[in-house]
Amino acid sequence: MSSEMIIQIIKEVQKAYEANASEIEKLDQAIGDGDHVINMRRGMKAILEIEEELGSLKPADALNKIGMTLLASIGGAAGPLFASMFMGMAKVPGSDDIHNSKTIAKMFSSGVELVKQRGKADVGDKTMMDVLIPVSNLFSELVETDNLSKNEMLGQLMAEAERGMLSTKDIAATKGRASYLGERAKGHIDPGAKSCQLIIFTICNYLINRGESK
Amino acid sequence: MSSEMIIQIIKEVQKAYEANASEIEKLDQAIGDGDHVINMRRGMKAILEIEEELGSLKPADALNKIGMTLLASIGGAAGPLFASMFMGMAKVPGSDDIHNSKTIAKMFSSGVELVKQRGKADVGDKTMMDVLIPVSNLFSELVETDNLSKNEMLGQLMAEAERGMLSTKDIAATKGRASYLGERAKGHIDPGAKSCQLIIFTICNYLINRGESK
Amino acid sequence: MKKFINNVDDVLTESLTGFGLAHSDILKIHLNPNFIIRADKSKEGKVSLISGGGSGHEPLHGGFVGYGMLDAACPGQVFTSPTPDQMISASQAVDNGGGTLFIVKNYSGDLMNFEMASEMLGIENMTVLVNDDVAVEDSSFTTGRRGVAGTMIVEKIVGSAAEAGISLAECKELGDHVNKMTASMGVAFTSCTVPAAGKPTFEIAPDEMEIGVGIHGEPGRKREKTKSADEITRDLVDTILEDLKPDNNAEVLLHVNGFGGTPLMELYLLFNSAAKELEKNKVKISRSLVGNYTTSLEMAGASITLCKLDDKILHHWDSPVHTAALRWGM
Amino acid sequence: MKKFINNVDDVLTESLTGFGLAHSDILKIHLNPNFIIRADKSKEGKVSLISGGGSGHEPLHGGFVGYGMLDAACPGQVFTSPTPDQMISASQAVDNGGGTLFIVKNYSGDLMNFEMASEMLGIENMTVLVNDDVAVEDSSFTTGRRGVAGTMIVEKIVGSAAEAGISLAECKELGDHVNKMTASMGVAFTSCTVPAAGKPTFEIAPDEMEIGVGIHGEPGRKREKTKSADEITRDLVDTILEDLKPDNNAEVLLHVNGFGGTPLMELYLLFNSAAKELEKNKVKISRSLVGNYTTSLEMAGASITLCKLDDKILHHWDSPVHTAALRWGM
Ligand SMILES: Nc1ncnc2c1ncn2[C@@H]1O[C@H](COP(=O)(O)OP(=O)(O)O)[C@@H](O)[C@H]1O
Ligand SMILES: Nc1ncnc2c1ncn2[C@@H]1O[C@H](COP(=O)(O)OP(=O)(O)O)[C@@H](O)[C@H]1O
Ligand SMILES: [Mg+2]
Ligand SMILES: [Mg+2]
């Protein structure tokens, strides 16, 4: 993993985001305040504005810089949470120089841990944590499993993200703006969970295709 | 003409007004501020609230009282104008005791004169004057004409009122709120002119039917 | 129609009652006839300033009753001028022997009702007619320009001067002078709904605006496709400047007035657009006022008003005022 | 969407610039990061009061920057909490050695951003969390109640006390106290439109209202058919009183707040309805505030806020204040 690759992935995410923007916007309009897409867009734009600077940094520094950039650009609930994700990832020893899935899994787990500390939400609160926590758990598990191809692993992570995202649909929210709705939030997928699922899907897909093309 | 008859006529006008309310409202919404019907309703209601008191007054006093009541209840442009109409009518010597059309024509003419003084509008300004002035002129003329039945006279006045009202349609306004519209007022009948036409029509009709039933 | 009302016929009475309760420290409400007067009697011999007009423009005029501004306000029904009995009773209630100055917005209805009050009132009185709306062409063959957002500036300036003790004739002269120095023009995005009518006063497409709209939702100069804030502002400011013809580096008061349904955020954005336009025209903004002061119920839109400042106007603008809607220096 | 804007992305910057120009006598605007501070440095050793939140609630918070209230405000994007760099830069700009008090409305986003600012800021600081919205049930298993129109009361009271020189810990304690004495609830008739979204945040039928709506157009407790002003008021006031449980003849401040698209006439009518309801409940209105202070862009609707008064709160409410949106005594 290099800083260039991080930027490449963010560009892929940005593309995927635009393709799904109106769907996600509808979700935040249904149970939030309708700004989630705008917030995320602002964050991605801010990162790509410092693309050159990021390219010159070591991965851990780039991740930190991305975290700070998101923190100062997204705002809302999503800002500190996505920022924490990147800052948490940068914390893992060895994240500067990573060649194997185990390090990446550790980084992901560290990122999710910091998000959880910041947001104080857990599985079942109808937030992005319903995607992040199960995916992180599964990831840590799978990297210890032998005889699993990289693509199989990525496929399982994508499926888990999808499951987590869908699990937010039929429950009431107990964290975030949707919690004000009580029972009325039921029936709507959480926008932050959808965002995370989309991001995970895009990254996995990118890695699968990249593996193939090599 | 007695005070009771004045009240009776006002009740007839009120009924006619309700039947045409939405049409007149649309006219004031198109080239005014949409309150003309509401204003007129308020005025008629105020008169009928003092019905008993009016019944005990001599016609000239009743007309004056009606004028003052309209003045304190209608507001807007229509208030002082309709009030002036009644006050002007009360001014005519003999208006207390009237048995012939000539006195009534004089009263009408005196009323219109005071309205004109107050509003400073004339024929062609696209206001109620486009109905009041021609009808008043014709009335004064017709009462001097021999061999004209009462009903023929009333019919001619109704026709003149209609003509006056329609004449406001294709001109621009130079007085009242519609004057702000410039050319855009063309194509709409003036609400105040429509009101006056309706009132004159109702009174004439009442007198025709009353004549017949006797 | 969705409104906070109980009964269409009681809107005005209940609203006035609430207004009186909320500001009992500075004003008193009289119902039937309806008028609003200061809670404290003002100085012996002081000219009484009385304004009024249709309701639905709040805070105009009731919100400007108090020290340094109006002595009384006469609220008519929504968008309908008040009736002479209101002006007469209000004048009698606040009379201090200095005579009465009526401040009247130029509409046929207001004019005629105030005229009749003036004729019937047994107190010496004069009238200042405000006609600051440059959207309407002024000609002796028409009703002339309307009185709009500039009215409160006339009320503030003459109010301060009356407090300082000038005579009725001087008040009248000053009011006419301020009126001449003041010009306004507005634009609307949506209509408003008069409670008693129950439906919008006019229809307007989702991409149209009414340039030069009146404060009763009267149609304006022209209907156009919506444009950027800068372009709209240029239209309004240029028309105003053509009328006022300020000298180079003239100092003005810039008043951006919301019609009731436009967020403050947008009004400040408009202020910024107007400031850019005035700078281009070498006009200096020395005083500013941004907010909903002369409204049309919940109409979305705004007007821009400029008042050319001289030492006298500036002094009376800055002087203390204590009303429900405008307060400073005390 | 019809709005006074030039470019969706520039709304905030241009509006802030206009705000700074219109009130250059009392405040200064800093862009990138965005914050608003007082024009004059305040007293050495004074606690700095800093608030902030998403934009679109104007005049909250920027309109409350000035003597006797806030030292700085940090406006986020429309309906999006500001970012920690804004709070940090603002704190540094106004620091007088007395420490910083953050006044934060209770939303996940605002909380987390202010929390990170608090952790990263090198100045002693504390936070008052405002959660006056009784529409939302308060439970440790949820995000808890939202901060709404009561926030400006906290800002006024603590602002006055800070001006008088009390310590950071005392400011924090007083803020928490006022928050506990204050409860609000609102109702919306229409949605608002976030400029960047370009369409209404929610759909609502022509005969429906959202009871307990949040100030970002978040859905409330329930959606109902519209009712009379008296009935709506009863719903709101009774829920508030259940929460505040005032003693018999307790004195309160009654604040009727418009969300931006409701005419002042209706707000005063609501005030009247609320006054009747409070009288029935033997609660005495000692102070009142009616107007658009905590808005949701152009949303039609209003909220009612009660604050139980004790001598301290009363004293600090009455004390002089000089901001763009609230001014008295000076
Ligand atoms: N405490 C929390 N922990 C984890 N995620 C949260 C929390 N609060 C909110 N979120 C996530 O943030 C998303 C909303 O983000 P966004 O719309 O950008 O911010 P805001 O709610 O401030 O408008 C929600 O859908 C939810 O997934
Ligand atoms: N100066 C005037 N002279 C005669 N009639 C007038 C004058 N001004 C207005 N009107 C009449 O008044 C009518 C409007 O009355 P109304 O709607 O009740 O008052 P307003 O215009 O104040 O809302 C117009 O249609 C017109 O006929
Ligand atoms: Mg959101
Ligand atoms: Mg009318």
Ligand SMILES: [Mg+2]
């Ligand atoms: Mg009218």
Ligand SMILES: [Mg+2]
């Ligand atoms: Mg948000």
